Amino acid sequence: MTSNNKKKNLNNMRLVVFFSLSVLLAACGGSKEQQAGDANTAQDTVPVFLLEQDTLKKMVELPAELVPYENAELFAKVQGFVKEMKVDLGDHVRKGQLLAIIEAPEINSRFAESEAALQSAKAKWTAGKDIYERLYRASQAKTPGIVAPVDLERSRSQMMADSATYAAAEKQSQAYKAVSGYLYIKSPFDGVITARKADPGALVGTNAMLLTVQNNRILRLRAAVPEMYISAATTSKNMAFRVDAYPTQQFKAALTRKSETIDPVTRTELWEFQVDNSSHELKAGGFAYVKIEITRIHPSYIVPASAIATTQEKKFIIRLRDGHLEWIDVRQGIINDKGVELFGDLQKDDTLLLKATDERKPGTSVYGKLVQTSFPAVR
Numbered sequence: 001m002t003s004n005n006k007k008k009n010l011n012n013m014r015l016v017v018f019f020s021l022s023v024l025l026a027a028c029g030g031s032k033e034q035q036a037g038d039a040n041t042a043q044d045t046v047p048v049f050l051l052e053q054d055t056l057k058k059m060v061e062l063p064a065e066l067v068p069y070e071n072a073e074l075f076a077k078v079q080g081f082v083k084e085m086k087v088d089l090g091d092h093v094r095k096g097q098l099l100a101i102i103e104a105p106e107i108n109s110r111f112a113e114s115e116a117a118l119q120s121a122k123a124k125w126t127a128g129k130d131i132y133e134r135l136y137r138a139s140q141a142k143t144p145g146i147v148a149p150v151d152l153e154r155s156r157s158q159m160m161a162d163s164a165t166y167a168a169a170e171k172q173s174q175a176y177k178a179v180s181g182y183l184y185i186k187s188p189f190d191g192v193i194t195a196r197k198a199d200p201g202a203l204v205g206t207n208a209m210l211l212t213v214q215n216n217r218i219l220r221l222r223a224a225v226p227e228m229y230i231s232a233a234t235t236s237k238n239m240a241f242r243v244d245a246y247p248t249q250q251f252k253a254a255l256t257r258k259s260e261t262i263d264p265v266t267r268t269e270l271w272e273f274q275v276d277n278s279s280h281e282l283k284a285g286g287f288a289y290v291k292i293e294i295t296r297i298h299p300s301y302i303v304p305a306s307a308i309a310t311t312q313e314k315k316f317i318i319r320l321r322d323g324h325l326e327w328i329d330v331r332q333g334i335i336n337d338k339g340v341e342l343f344g345d346l347q348k349d350d351t352l353l354l355k356a357t358d359e360r361k362p363g364t365s366v367y368g369k370l371v372q373t374s375f376p377a378v379r
Contacts (some may be wrong), residue, residue: 008351013016041099051350053299064223068284069223070215076204077182080104100185114173121169191215224268234293241290309356
């Protein structure tokens with residue numbers, strides 16, 4: 001054998017030995033990893049906690065709207081020309097104050113005619129009544145035959161007809177008087193003029209708005225409260241709210257009324273608060289945020305959000321009992337800084353998985369490791 005052949009055979013032997021050693025080490029390493037994996041599988045532990053009851057409390061801030069306590073859009077009830085506008089935008093007015101005068105000559109003429117017809121009917125009725133009373137007294141005299149019965153009855157019938165004519169004329173005159181009163185636009189309540197839509201000389205009709213009057217001394221604060229908060233919301237009369245116009249101030253509002261019905265579109269109930277705005281700081285139509293305290297009367301089960309598993313079909317928590325897992329269907333309630341309120345087949349001191357997932361199948365055997373009784377706040 002030549003020296004070259006000896007070197008070649010020696011290199012081949014080194015390659016085989018190295019390869020065999022590498023395979024052996026790899027096999028040994030794989031065996032250790034498998035053993036470690038088997039050990040971990042055999043000691044499968046999950047973090048759990050004990051279910052406790054707590055009184056659910058939460059402060060929610062809901063969007064709200066400020067509206068005037070009273071609001072009236074004043075229209076012209078008859079067609080005519082604006083003769084005079086006595087107020088302008090921003091003026092404060094009193095109830096019954098004259099705001100505008102409309103000129104309609106034909107209405108004044110009809111009213112004058114109705115007054116003349118009324119006086120004529122009244123005079124005719126008065127004369128007929130006087131004649132009937134004279135004949136009646138004469139018929140009651142001791143001398144018979146002075147007044148024929150037929151004449152007395154005719155006089156009485158004429159008096160009754162004149163009386164009906166007079167009553168009709170009086171009603172017609174009152175109607176024209178009321179119509180002529182529409183020419184004078186008066187304030188229905190104390191307030192402020194927030195809109196002016198007409199000027200002197202403008203032709204206005206029954207569909208033309210002249211002015212808008214609002215009572216802003218008292219404001220209504222309206223908030224739509226979600227259905228899930230209604231039963232737990234506080235009944236406190238005074239609640240705080242804020243507005244963007246005064247970011248550093250807190251205002252007070254008194255709860256006065258509720259709509260007592262759920263809006264089928266928004267699933268909310270309308271709550272109304274009353275706000276004293278005698279200082280006129282707040283403006284009607286403004287956006288506000290009202291704070292409402294939510295408190296359950298009875299204790300609730302509150303768990304961290306990670307303890308709830310959600311699938312397309314349901315929500316559930318996983319309970320550990322006798323070393324085996326159970327899926328418990330639950331309904332979610334209100335969320336606060338402690339966690340999520342749950343309703344379902346739950347009992348105090350149930351052992352629940354801290355991190356629930358649908359990969360943990362019911363019946364699986366695991367060991368529970370109690371991590372804490374009071375779980376951290378969930379944000």
